[in-house]
Amino acid sequence: MIKDIATPIRTRAILEKYKFSFKKSLGQNFLIDLNILSRIVDAAGIDDSIGAIEIGPGIGALTEQLAKRADKVVAFEIDQRLLPVLADTLSPYDNVKVIHSDVLKADVKQVINEEFKDEQEIMVVANLPYYVTTPILMKLLEEKLPIKRIVVMIQKEVAERIAARPGSKEYGSLSIAAQYYAHAETVFTVPKTVFVPQPNVDSAVLRLTIRDVPPVEVDDEMFFFQVIRASFAQRRKTIFNNLTHHFGKDRKETIELALQTADVDPKRRGETLSIEEFARLSNEITRSFKG
Numbered sequence: 001m002i003k004d005i006a007t008p009i010r011t012r013a014i015l016e017k018y019k020f021s022f023k024k025s026l027g028q029n030f031l032i033d034l035n036i037l038s039r040i041v042d043a044a045g046i047d048d049s050i051g052a053i054e055i056g057p058g059i060g061a062l063t064e065q066l067a068k069r070a071d072k073v074v075a076f077e078i079d080q081r082l083l084p085v086l087a088d089t090l091s092p093y094d095n096v097k098v099i100h101s102d103v104l105k106a107d108v109k110q111v112i113n114e115e116f117k118d119e120q121e122i123m124v125v126a127n128l129p130y131y132v133t134t135p136i137l138m139k140l141l142e143e144k145l146p147i148k149r150i151v152v153m154i155q156k157e158v159a160e161r162i163a164a165r166p167g168s169k170e171y172g173s174l175s176i177a178a179q180y181y182a183h184a185e186t187v188f189t190v191p192k193t194v195f196v197p198q199p200n201v202d203s204a205v206l207r208l209t210i211r212d213v214p215p216v217e218v219d220d221e222m223f224f225f226q227v228i229r230a231s232f233a234q235r236r237k238t239i240f241n242n243l244t245h246h247f248g249k250d251r252k253e254t255i256e257l258a259l260q261t262a263d264v265d266p267k268r269r270g271e272t273l274s275i276e277e278f279a280r281l282s283n284e285i286t287r288s289f290k291g
């Protein structure tokens with residue numbers, strides 16, 4: 001019987017067969033631990049009704065485990081050298097499709113429409129390339145794709161920032177952006193030893209459960225995110241100073257009034273504000289700028 005791909009012996013054999021050299025610039029750190037893979041698939045809640053999207057299948061370690069449990073797997077891989085490898089390693093599975101594409105440039109919505117059945121629940125499951133973790137996650141969230149959950153292995157530090165609560169030092173614009181679209185939680189942390197080659201940083205599995213509706217009502221989403229980014233521009237400054245620096249000194253009084261109406265003390269720092277407070281504040285500023 002052929003061993004699973006994600007074992008040190010089989011992975012080494014595949015890499016040797018194809019004389020594969022890792023590209024650090026593409027964030028290539030492959031998983032060689034079946035236990036971790038099965039915990040990732042469990043965390044996503046994959047069964048044979050589910051359509052799974054994977055980003056960066058590598059040599060197919062996670063793809064194989066998804067193929068065994070999901071109805072269908074569609075994987076985006078940027079590195080052309082991996083296509084013949086995947087055609088070989090995934091040949092026992094007839095429910096996998098590999099798309100040669102940079103996921104950041106791909107029309108994921110169209111792929112979902114074409115590849116999955118209507119009404120099928122779709123999950124994104126991936127061991128993400130760490131150099132593009134945030135752009136990939138923000139793309140998946142901002143495009144409001146018909147997906148239920150995103151379960152990804154990412155840098156531990158980024159996972160902590162995404163799942164952070166107000167008042168902690170990790171809390172920032174990334175936490176709020178992600179939590180506006182999804183419920184975020186770190187599921188478990190992962191040692192470096194489960195990858196080849198080993199990355200320099202620790203990793204964690206992050207689960208984002210997509211919300212049907214945002215947790216707060218925002219009049220203008222773009223402006224809401226602009227207010228948040230401005231509020232964190234200089235973390236040590238007060239929210240009032242950050243906002244007047246961003247919107248201009250001539251708007252000082254308008255901002256002061258908006259803070260007062262939103263019931264936010266101007267001396268507070270951005271990192272202490274909840275998503276509800278940011279929504280109230282940005283709605284007040286939008287109204288006063290328009291008025």
Ligand code: SAM
Pocket residue numbers: 026027028029030031032055056057058059060061062063076077078079082101102103104126127128129130132
């Ligand atoms: N899933 C495999 C595993 O767990 O062993 C490989 C994970 S490795 C961390 C990241 C993978 O993403 C690599 O195969 C890399 O070539 C691919 N990749 C990097 N940037 C990408 C992009 N923009 N779009 C699609 N795939 C990408």
